Amino acid sequence: MSIKASSMDSTARVLRFGMVGGGQGAFIGDVHRKGATLDALAALTAGCFSRNFENTLATGALWGVESDRLYRTYEEMAQKEAAREDGIDFAVIVTPNNTHYPAAKAFLEQGIHVVCDKPLALTSKQGEELKALAEQKGLLFCVTYTYVGYPMVRQMREMIQNGDIGAIRVVTGRYIQGWLATELECDGQKQASWRCDPAQSGISNATGDIGTHLENLISYATGLKIQSLCANLRPVGGNRKLDNEAEILVRYEGGATGMMWASQVAIGHDNDLRIMVCGEKGTIEWEQENPNYLRVDMLGEPTRTLSRGNGYFYPVVNAMNRIPAGHVEGHFTAFGNVYKAFCVALTNHMAGKEASDLYYPGLDAGIEGNRFVEKCVESTERGVVWVDF
Ligand SMILES: NC(=O)c1ccc[n+]([C@@H]2O[C@H](COP(=O)([O-])OP(=O)(O)OC[C@H]3O[C@@H](n4cnc5c(N)ncnc54)[C@H](O)[C@@H]3O)[C@@H](O)[C@H]2O)c1
Numbered sequence: 001m002s003i004k005a006s007s008m009d010s011t012a013r014v015l016r017f018g019m020v021g022g023g024q025g026a027f028i029g030d031v032h033r034k035g036a037t038l039d040a041l042a043a044l045t046a047g048c049f050s051r052n053f054e055n056t057l058a059t060g061a062l063w064g065v066e067s068d069r070l071y072r073t074y075e076e077m078a079q080k081e082a083a084r085e086d087g088i089d090f091a092v093i094v095t096p097n098n099t100h101y102p103a104a105k106a107f108l109e110q111g112i113h114v115v116c117d118k119p120l121a122l123t124s125k126q127g128e129e130l131k132a133l134a135e136q137k138g139l140l141f142c143v144t145y146t147y148v149g150y151p152m153v154r155q156m157r158e159m160i161q162n163g164d165i166g167a168i169r170v171v172t173g174r175y176i177q178g179w180l181a182t183e184l185e186c187d188g189q190k191q192a193s194w195r196c197d198p199a200q201s202g203i204s205n206a207t208g209d210i211g212t213h214l215e216n217l218i219s220y221a222t223g224l225k226i227q228s229l230c231a232n233l234r235p236v237g238g239n240r241k242l243d244n245e246a247e248i249l250v251r252y253e254g255g256a257t258g259m260m261w262a263s264q265v266a267i268g269h270d271n272d273l274r275i276m277v278c279g280e281k282g283t284i285e286w287e288q289e290n291p292n293y294l295r296v297d298m299l300g301e302p303t304r305t306l307s308r309g310n311g312y313f314y315p316v317v318n319a320m321n322r323i324p325a326g327h328v329e330g331h332f333t334a335f336g337n338v339y340k341a342f343c344v345a346l347t348n349h350m351a352g353k354e355a356s357d358l359y360y361p362g363l364d365a366g367i368e369g370n371r372f373v374e375k376c377v378e379s380t381e382r383g384v385v386w387v388d389f
Helices: 028-037 053-063 074-083 097-109 124-137 151-161 190-195 206-222 331-350 363-381
Strands: 015-020 042-048 090-093 113-116 141-143 168-176 226-234 245-252 257-263 272-279 282-287 293-298 304-307 386-388
Touching: 015 028, 015 074, 015 331, 028 042, 028 090, 028 331, 042 053, 042 074, 074 090, 074 097, 090 097, 097 113, 097 124, 113 331, 124 141, 124 363, 141 363, 151 206, 151 272, 151 282, 151 293, 168 206, 168 245, 206 226, 206 245, 206 257, 206 272, 206 363, 226 363, 363 386
Parallel strands: 015 042, 015 090, 090 113, 113 141, 168 257
Antiparallel strands: 168 272, 226 245, 226 386, 245 257, 272 282, 282 293, 293 304
């Protein structure tokens, strides 16, 4: 799942992709569109942007997609694009959670590579099925855990892998938001409505929606594997059936321990994702709302703040920069970095070439996310007890 950007064939053509979801009024589809096209490695060529065809037509017109590449269903899109000589190379799935698995399956079955947002599926079993299908067909699959696309997160990973802070003792992470402090879903707010609905969201809301980001970020940055966890998931407010507040204790293989907090009812917090890793020689901290900086505290030394874009980073981190230090990069460029890694890998894959050091999360990361949700729900339902991972 690693590739060397410099090893990409410079004469390769621009990849073609189609999108499922992202119609007018949606959130993350447009962010994907911008991230995927940031490096001109791919172009949006087809779409089924909504279950409402009028919305698909309007969105396609706005985004410059030819009308004969706009489809009523993702099944139709998968079949017709697979039959075209100039059909899409990959499909991007940015619908509510319950559609991820059937849509991904439809494209894989037609021999089309897939990029799918998290959580990968409704269950880890569905994720395993997608993995088996992708392997059988020889297709690439990216799960867009956005935060691995930040250069400072990659620096954190490189520092930990190189032993800069020694063996890890404790990891804390929180992903807290306040947007569901009131019952927004009762007002018909689109993003709140499906997230609070078990039929569309799955067995969890907050743990699946933002807890999986936290789990993946910690796993990527530290390399730690969860051994067991103890979770307290709660619906807060009204008649909600799914959690929007979760506190999770973790034991990692090798002896480190951790605490995670995922919340959608933390008033005053917009998208407050941060992690802190304490090792035997030092501590590293990163905050998503201030993503260009990394705080490093080495034993017996003053606090250091590393600033993205300067010359003192590991080389692979510098390769993720787009503009000089002090010019703020963020969410769009993080998506751009995930897409760049995927598009270079796909271009090399299509040319029968191997890869190396840019990273995109794949099916194993997606399956791990679904398993994390399942284990958190199991722990809660059994009375907030420790469960093996
Ligand atoms: N990676 C991230 O940082 C990130 C951020 C936000 C959301 N997400 C994930 O992205 C997904 C979408 O979230 P959102 O907030 O953009 O939701 P949203 O409700 O804003 O958008 C969903 C879109 O999917 C469309 N849709 C639903 N079913 C469809 C179908 N069968 N065919 C075609 N289109 C269909 C809807 O019409 C809508 O346009 C979720 O799985 C969510 O977890 C990821």
